[in-house]
Amino acid sequence: MSEALPGERIEDKSLGELVALASGNVSNLIRAEMDLAKIELKSDAKKAALGSVMFAVAGLIAGLIVILLSIAAAYGLVALGIWHWAAFLIVAGLYLLLALGLIGFGYLRIRKIDGAKRTRKTLKDDLTMLRRRGDSDAPAVTAGADTPAT
DSSP: OOOOOTTOOGGGSOHHHHHHHHHHHHHHHHHHHHHHHHHHHHHHHHHHHHHHHHHHHHHHHHHHHHHHTHHHHHHHHHHTTOOHHHHHHHHHHHHHHHHHHHHHHHHHHHHTOOOSHHHHHHHHHHHHHHHHHHHHHSOOOOTTTTSOOO
16 A cells, blocks of 8 residues: 655545555544444443442342341331331331332443443544545535436
8 A cells, every 4th residue: 555655745646546545544544443432332341240230239139138137127126016017018118228229329330331422423523524525526416316306
């Protein structure tokens, strides 16, 4: 592939050399965009994994707490003079509030995923630049101008 040397004028290059140069530049641009997307998606995957772990830990803790401590807490309330059914209902309600708090924390972690924001922006900028460069050499074509009217 022929690249422009510092003292060399672009006007002195042949059409084949210009096409090769443009093709190389587009290839480099696409490769750079792919690398940026990989970096951003790797970061998003880590955030998603952490959020998922928070959900799993919340579920495990809720299960263990319900199994191991709810009976003891309910019987503690019974010792204070509360009916058995009411004591177990109070304990279940408290553990429900704890589980909802942990789920909320996991949800906040998942919301922080960026979704390759920089890649989308640079791709949009690149396409806009390419369109502008292509439009400067060719006349504007309106949508449907080359299709027959019905």
